[in-house]
Amino acid sequence: MSILSGKTGLIVGVANKRSISWAIAQAAAAAGARVALTYPNERLEENVRELAATLQNPLVLPCDVASDQQIDALASSIDAEFGGIDFVLHGAAFAQKDELSNPFVQTSREGFRIALDISAYSLIGLTRAMVPLMKKRGGGSVLTLTYLGSQRVFTNYNVMGVAKAALEASVRYLASDLGPDNIRVNAISAGPIKTLAAMGIKDFSSIRDVYKERTPLRRNIELDDVADAAIFLLGGAGRGVTGEVLMVDAGFHIMGGA
Ligand SMILES: NC(=O)c1ccc[n+]([C@@H]2O[C@H](COP(=O)([O-])OP(=O)(O)OC[C@H]3O[C@@H](n4cnc5c(N)ncnc54)[C@H](O)[C@@H]3O)[C@@H](O)[C@H]2O)c1
Numbered sequence: 607m608s609i610l611s612g613k614t615g616l617i618v619g620v621a622n623k624r625s626i627s628w629a630i631a632q633a634a635a636a637a638g639a640r641v642a643l644t645y646p647n648e649r650l651e652e653n654v655r656e657l658a659a660t661l662q663n664p665l666v667l668p669c670d671v672a673s674d675q676q677i678d679a680l681a682s683s684i685d686a687e688f689g690g691i692d693f694v695l696h697g698a699a700f701a702q703k704d705e706l707s708n709p710f711v712q713t714s715r716e717g718f719r720i721a722l723d724i725s726a727y728s729l730i731g732l733t734r735a736m737v738p739l740m741k742k743r744g745g746g747s748v749l750t751l752t753y754l755g756s757q758r759v760f761t762n763y764n765v766m767g768v769a770k771a772a773l774e775a776s777v778r779y780l781a782s783d784l785g786p787d788n789i790r791v792n793a794i795s796a797g798p799i800k801t802l803a804a805m806g807i808k809d810f811s812s813i814r815d816v817y818k819e820r821t822p823l824r825r826n827i828e829l830d831d832v833a834d835a836a837i838f839l840l841g842g843a844g845r846g847v848t849g850e851v852l853m854v855d856a857g858f859h860i861m862g863g864a
Pocket residue numbers: 618619620621622624625626627645646650669670671672696697698699700724751752753795796797798799800801802803804
């Protein structure tokens with residue numbers, strides 16, 4: 607029997623075929639899950655619908671994670687269709703372009719607010735809305751995506767690093783709150799992958815060059831590396847893991863400078 611067969615999941619953060627969330631959606635579907643995908647606006651709706659059409663019996667719903675109403679509406683629609691939910695993948699992040707190219711010291715109040723709201727607070731809001739649905743299944747698994755820029759300085763990652771630090775702390779507090787309901791909350795900290803979000807970071811491709819030289823595995827991370835680790839955390843094999851930030855970065859984070 608497939609690892610996620612009979613399970614239903616929500617996947618937030620698919621923009622196109624290069625999205626990490628799309629790789630995870632495909633892996634979850636291949637593992638037997640039925641998934642709901644979301645799109646944040648009309649511009650991305652067609653992309654998401656086209657990708658979803660390649661899956662078995664998908665659900666496609668709108669959700670701008672900056673909106674409490676849209677999150678609540680999403681929870682109601684999923685509950686009506688699935689009658690509960692087993693796992694949630696949160697793969698939404700955003701920062702304004704200037705904040706990812708100007709010196710960090712120039713971070714604006716509004717740029718900070720937007721980055722932290724969409725990239726960190728949204729995990730809290732989305733998880734809260736999904737708690738009743740996961741309780742219907744006797745528990746659940748919530749997973750988000752983060753980056754080592756939460757702890758170390760990477761050129762131009764800037765306010766997104768601060769947002770990821772807040773996101774990782776939120777993972778721990780949510781895991782503590784929701785553990786008694788058998789709801790696990792974890793993050794995967796992925797090595798750099800060429801996606802739409804990553805290309806918004808000035809000089810991003812040079813980060814990948816550095817990883818290729820310095821990681822213990824002497825290679826970059828690809829989408830399927832993250833997707834396979836995600837299936838572990840979303841499914842039963844990860845049942846004893848919560849509040850964790852799992853490094854899927856070919857070992858980059860263990861290395862010193864020289
Ligand atoms: N690509 C990398 O190198 C890398 C490394 C580590 C972590 N991550 C993280 O992985 C996650 C997915 O990013 P990705 O690299 O696949 O890029 P991506 O651009 O494909 O995904 C980012 C997603 O966030 C969504 N989003 C932005 N604002 C939103 C809003 N208001 N409401 C709902 N959704 C919104 C976008 O629609 C998009 O689908 C992000 O959290 C990112 O920070 C990426």
